[in-house]
Amino acid sequence: MSNKFFINEIYYLTKADKVFGLFMYFYSNMSTLLPTTGLDRDEIHQQWEAYTHDDMNWKEGKFFGYVYYPGDDYYKIIKEAYATFSATNALNPAVFPSLKKMENEVVRITASLLHGDEQVSGCMTSGGTESIYMAVRAAKEWSKKNKTTKNPLMLLAETAHPAFCKAADAMELNYKLIKLNADFQLDIEDLKKNLSTDVSFIVASAPSYPQGAIDDIEAIAKIAKQHKCLLHVDACVGGFILPFLKMEEVDLPKFDFEIDGVTSMSADVHKYGYAAKGASVVLYKNANLRKGQFYVKTNWSGGIYGSPSFMGTRGGGPIAAAWTALHHIGEEGYKRMARETFEETVFVKNKIKEELPELKILGNPKATLFAFSSDVIDVYEVADELALLGWTINRQQLPASLHVLLNYIHVGKGELFINDLKTAVKKAKQFSLLHLKNNIQLSAVKGLKKLLNEQQFSTLTQKFSGTEDGGKRKAAMYGMMSELSGSGTLNDLVLDYLDKLYQIDDKNA
Ligand SMILES: *Cc1c(COP(=O)(O)O)cnc(C)c1O
Secondary structure, rough: OOOOOOHHHHHHEEEEEEHHHHHHHHHHHHOOOOOOOOOOOOHHHHHHHHHHHOOOOOOHHOOOOOOOOOHHHHHHHHHHHHHOOOEEEEOOOOOOOOHHHHHHHHHHHHHHHOOOOOOOOOEEEEOOHEEEEEEEHHHHHHHHHOOOOOOEEEEEEEEOOOOHHHHHHHHEEEEEOOOOOOOOOOOOHHHHOOOOEEEEEEEEEEEOOOOOOOOOOHHHHHHHHOOOOEEEEEOOOOOOOHHHHHHOOOOOOOOOOOOOOOOEEEEEEOOOOOOOOOOOOEEOOOHHHOOOOOOEEEOOOOOOOEEEOOOOOOOOHHHHHHHHHHHHHHHHHHHHHHHHHHHHHHHHHHHHHHOOOOOOEEOOOOOOOOEEEOOOOHHHHHHHHHOOOOOEEEEOOOEEEEEEOOOOHHOOOHHHHHHHHHHHOOOOOOHHHHHHHHHHHHHHHHHHHHHOOOHHHHHHHHHOOOOEEHHHOOOOHHHHHHHHHOOOHHHHHHHHHHHHHHHHHHHHH
């Protein structure tokens, strides 16, 4: 397994862990035992209120990623669709033809937005990860029939979404990480160097999640064609905004089925499609390629079992909500939201460039997400200061940077962010005992790492990662985490966190 677990996932986990702990402390009777008599509506609402107390207040918009929101007006009916179809099941298309029809229409609309012809075929899935899983499976099946190699190899950039490696791990498919160029795009030269007879699947991103870089898909597609292998373009985050930005005359490179050589794509309706969560689309150049993702078992006593994607039972809610979002918002609505979000992003980027010389935007991000780093201050401390001002901002690594991803909910909030960012940068620049403490802790960690064995060190670092200021200051912990990166210790630490996170109920029972 790869060591490159997202560092902010750890942040998220530690934070979630703490929040969970608090819940269990206050509500341990409520949540671990089934109530003998069911709670009524008011009681349930009270519990919701209590449970969500520590959740991020996303309607304030002081976060990036996580929630894509088109505003209450649009969302009202999207929510209604989710609720109305929540009991239905897309497992068997014969039982709920309504869902089949909606799914097909969502797939067709997505295909046409991404310049797919009538041959382009696809499915809806529960999210980007499942779409990617399916594309990897289809590629594996394809290479069995079309490649001579016994060990098909997937090539992907270091910054490609971990879902590809997750899928490859599950299917025991080999993969190799390709270097980045100075703009954080997949490096074409390094890609060429790694071509071999085993290579049957290349992955590109439009854009990548960490730095928002759109890969040079045209150049990659040419290579994929010459090498007679498949090319997946991961447009999970870009699929429902890049097409509309292009319609609005924003200068963007080609990235989709318009390019000969692109054989599959993923696009999340639950991101910039503003649908309810649990909705993504995976598309293939033709139906034959798509067949590779289907699963069939003919000798089961429950009947002949066929399943188009990973899930068995599939809720009708996400499908109906995705269909409703597309039809309710419409091209005009998406274009307007895309343009306004883009303009807000340009404003934020320009302000950073012009008024915050301490920060530097990584690469040349062209859409509505980007990352910034610093050569003069610790950006993790900037994140700490932003957290104290109420912002949730993701900490990234390789290099240390902070992640900014705007959607329609952020329109009009750019100035507030810039002002708070200025305050945070100023604080991070000041000499303080806290920073000194961070540094002392860090040098202690570096020293101890040399002295102790992995097990002792792991135990110690877990103790070290204690929190201050309500858990909002984390810079020292991030420093330690990057110290650990590349060793087995970090992997174990993350596994421990995950384990702990899902064990709490048992402990209290
Ligand atoms: C979000 C995202 C994914 C994964 O999608 P999930 O819906 O979180 O499973 C994959 N690739 C990119 C580029 C993404 O932004």
